[in-house]
Amino acid sequence: MSAESITLEELDATERFLLAIADDEFVTGQRFAEWVTVGPTMEEDNVLSSLAQDEMGHARLWYELIDHGRDLDTVGYNRRPSERRNSILLETEHTDFGDTIVINFLYDTAETLVLEAVAETADDAVGSRATKVLEEERYHLEHATQWLERLVSTDEGRRRVTASFERLLPRSADLFAFDAAVGTAPSTAGILSRPTDELRAAWRETVEETISSLPLEVSADALEAAVSEPVTNGRAGEHTDALTALLDSIHAEGLPADHPASGYHA
Amino acid sequence: MTQPYEVFVQWKRGGAHEHAVTVTASDREMALTLAKRNVDVRGAPVSIWVTPRSEIAQTSADDPTLAPSIEREYRNVSWYARERQ
Numbered sequence: 156m157s158a159e160s161i162t163l164e165e166l167d168a169t170e171r172f173l174l175a176i177a178d179d180e181f182v183t184g185q186r187f188a189e190w191v192t193v194g195p196t197m198e199e200d201n202v203l204s205s206l207a208q209d210e211m212g213h214a215r216l217w218y219e220l221i222d223h224g225r226d227l228d229t230v231g232y233n234r235r236p237s238e239r240r241n242s243i244l245l246e247t248e249h250t251d252f253g254d255t256i257v258i259n260f261l262y263d264t265a266e267t268l269v270l271e272a273v274a275e276t277a278d279d280a281v282g283s284r285a286t287k288v289l290e291e292e293r294y295h296l297e298h299a300t301q302w303l304e305r306l307v308s309t310d311e312g313r314r315r316v317t318a319s320f321e322r323l324l325p326r327s328a329d330l331f332a333f334d335a336a337v338g339t340a341p342s343t344a345g346i347l348s349r350p351t352d353e354l355r356a357a358w359r360e361t362v363e364e365t366i367s368s369l370p371l372e373v374s375a376d377a378l379e380a381a382v383s384e385p386v387t388n389g390r391a392g393e394h395t396d397a398l399t400a401l402l403d404s405i406h407a408e409g410l411p412a413d414h415p416a417s418g419y420h421a
Numbered sequence: 422m423t424q425p426y427e428v429f430v431q432w433k434r435g436g437a438h439e440h441a442v443t444v445t446a447s448d449r450e451m452a453l454t455l456a457k458r459n460v461d462v463r464g465a466p467v468s469i470w471v472t473p474r475s476e477i478a479q480t481s482a483d484d485p486t487l488a489p490s491i492e493r494e495y496r497n498v499s500w501y502a503r504e505r506q
Binding site for chain 2: 196197198199201202205206294297298301305308
């Protein structure tokens with residue numbers, strides 16, 4: 156095993172697509188794990204930890220396919236922000252539990268659509284992993300929708316969940332914004348059964364249906380921003396300061412010492 | 422308002438539902454959602470029941486009618502098992 160991490164140059168278009176999916180899971184797992192010991196209730200704390208573990212497990216499944224023989228911890232932890240391809244939605248700081256639930260809903264809806272398209276088409280290592288991950292995604296979506304319905308049962312809940320959607324919808328614009336080579340290669344290589352713009356349209360439909368079924372008044376601008384050209388595209392390696400801060404906080408725990416070859420701070 | 426729900430898990434098909442944990446929830450659907458990921462570290466459940474704790478009737482700690490004061494062991498199944506030996 157090499158201690159060096161993977162570089163984008165050595166990945167083909169399909170692998171870069173899988174890297175984006177893996178990085179989504181990795182960053183989501185990290186953000187969910189931040190709730191450990193400070194969840195809204197003991198029981199929900201356990202659930203959020205369980206979801207965080209799911210996401211890290213999913214990240215591992217995808218990294219394993221593209222690690223080129225590298226150590227998985229190194230692949231997951233020791234890549235600079237510019238080398239990462241996760242959506243900026245997922246690196247965003249969670250300012251309250253409502254943010255977590257809205258991200259849970261927006262992301263897991265998108266991920267389910269992408270993985271269904273993968274599972275329908277590829278019946279190899281990629282397809283079987285997609286099928287496995289989808290089984291756990293059903294619970295993730297159940298968790299998101301159950302909480303959304305209950306959080307909006309009070310005035311304060313409606314106000315805060317609306318604010319979360321307003322803040323987070325524009326950051327969802329890169330969920331399907333895989334760059335040209337990555338976006339088209341999987342469908343031509345038979346990994347996605349539907350083109351990404353079709354997936355984005357299906358995502359929009361589900362998101363709009365869910366929001367309109369709840370007593371929320373989310374602006375048309377926010378919904379439009381979610382399906383417009385992203386201002387910052389995580390799929391192209393463009394990230395916000397939130398990702399740098401998140402990675403720095405992980406490495407501040409002494410990870411570079413455990414993985415001396417990381418060179419993350421070099 | 423939230424209230425405590427008692428969670429009962431069936432670990433094996435055909436087996437009894439055993440009390441596993443208590444979750445606090447606003448309603449029974451949410452209680453089930455929370456229960457699923459509060460028991461799964463112990464294995465894979467076959468089925469889960471939840472019920473509001475307030476729906477459970479309970480005997481008092483010193484209920485004199487729980488145990489007979491007059492010897493009547495002959496009424497227990499074990500009596501007949503012993504007699505057959």
